Amino acid sequence: MNVIPVPAEVVPDPSVTFTLRPDATIRSDSAFLGGYLADLLRPPTGYALPVVEVAGAAIELVLLPAAIEGARSNISGISDFPDESYTVEVTAERVTVRGRTEAGLFYGVQTLLQLLPSTVDARTVQDGPWTVPGGRIVDRPRYAYRGAMLDVSRHFFGVEVLKRFVDRLSRYKMNVLHLHLSDDQGWRIAVDAWPRLATVGGASQVGGGPGGHYTKAQYAELVAYAAARHVTLVPEIDMPGHVNAALTAYPELNRDGVAPPPYTGVDVGFSTLGADLDVTYTFVRQVLEELAALTPGPYLHIGGDEALSTSPEDYLAFMNRVQPLVTATGKTVVGWHQIGAADREPGRIAQYWGNTPDPDNDMRAALAKGDRVLLSPANRVYLDMKYDADTRIGLDWAGHITVRTAYDWDPATLLPGTPDVIGVEAPLWTETVETEADIDLLAFPRLPAVAEVAWSPQPARDWPAFRARLATHGPRWTHWGVGFHPDPEIPWP
Ligand code: TNX
16 A cells, blocks of 8 residues: 555455446546546546446445535634545445545545556556555545645746646645745736736746746646635735735835836845835735736735845734734735744744754744644755755755655654644745746655645555655655656665
């Protein structure tokens, strides 16, 4: 059983195997999922696999009655996500996947795909037999928030790249994609009230390339694509620092009324919005309102990191005015943990990105104020760090991060006390990342490692078993066209 993330409970039945036959059918209580599964299984098997209405199909996808009331998760007191539990039962006659919500059923389908031979991920006809080991799996996530972040500001990536990234996240039961939509080097989302943000602020990136931005229609298309795969988008506009791209587009946002030139380097901490300018808050409010309208998910991320050109007084004044603007849109504030210094907004989430065992004063303030905590410890889950000295791209300020380093830690004991941890997110900053192949290299295999940290119960996880399971996924990534880092601690086939 090589499923990643490892399920909460597995009861094998060694006396039984299921084999998918050429005349097999699929029946599904979810219209989307029946087609989704058939579309994935038809190319490698070459079977017709019709999606039928009559019970007794070889693959049954069953929504349990509680789905009607819209079951919510009770993990960590979080009601922002639905119940994601599922079961998979494999007998000689059929595979039955059951969930209380579409999300749970979707995760059961991911488990089923991983129980099949790795050739199931090929897009051309392969030899069978298409067998699944018998038994029963009962599974649910440890944390409600299991995410990755992609920085589309330092280098821009189009919607097709993001869709494939969403596919890959969702195959490992991750359910959040946080998009870092603005920074000094580029503004990536169209805003009707401030159109030059995208057309002027978006026309740059690290190294001097053309940059780019998402139209509202493109962004909406991505939101829908992700939602079908139970991935929520968390859009980030980073402020009050990291705003050079916005300042280039609108002179009036600058205290001296002069727009700076575009920035294509990689330094941080030189730009700021004026905390004392009225126009700053009109700008922020209108941007947040348009972003909220594009966002069915519960969160808006307002950055707040490395505001090194903003005085501490101005930072507090700015954040204490801006956080309520987020709440006024009906969304919940997420910020890098520096927002812990500012007043607590109800339900606020502080994203911890420290790289030491001891949290700094801002994180201590967040904990003392009772903020919910999203864990992104830089020395564990920063996907932009090199694996080792030979990695051809990446940074190393938080150290080298091997697969084992990304895997071998417990979110419950990272911070002192008993913080309200809602989950784990792996950020991928793109100062050195220019292509989709670069994304793949840094994300694989560390992304699946982080997915297991966030999903699986701690007692079910251990490094020796994980490295053996992970090895069997290499051929799957190759079928996906993902060029991954062949980490030397993994026994690749
Ligand atoms: C720190 S992490 C940053 C980013 C950089 C990243 C590079 C954080 C909140 N800020 O601006 O891209 O390091 O690893």
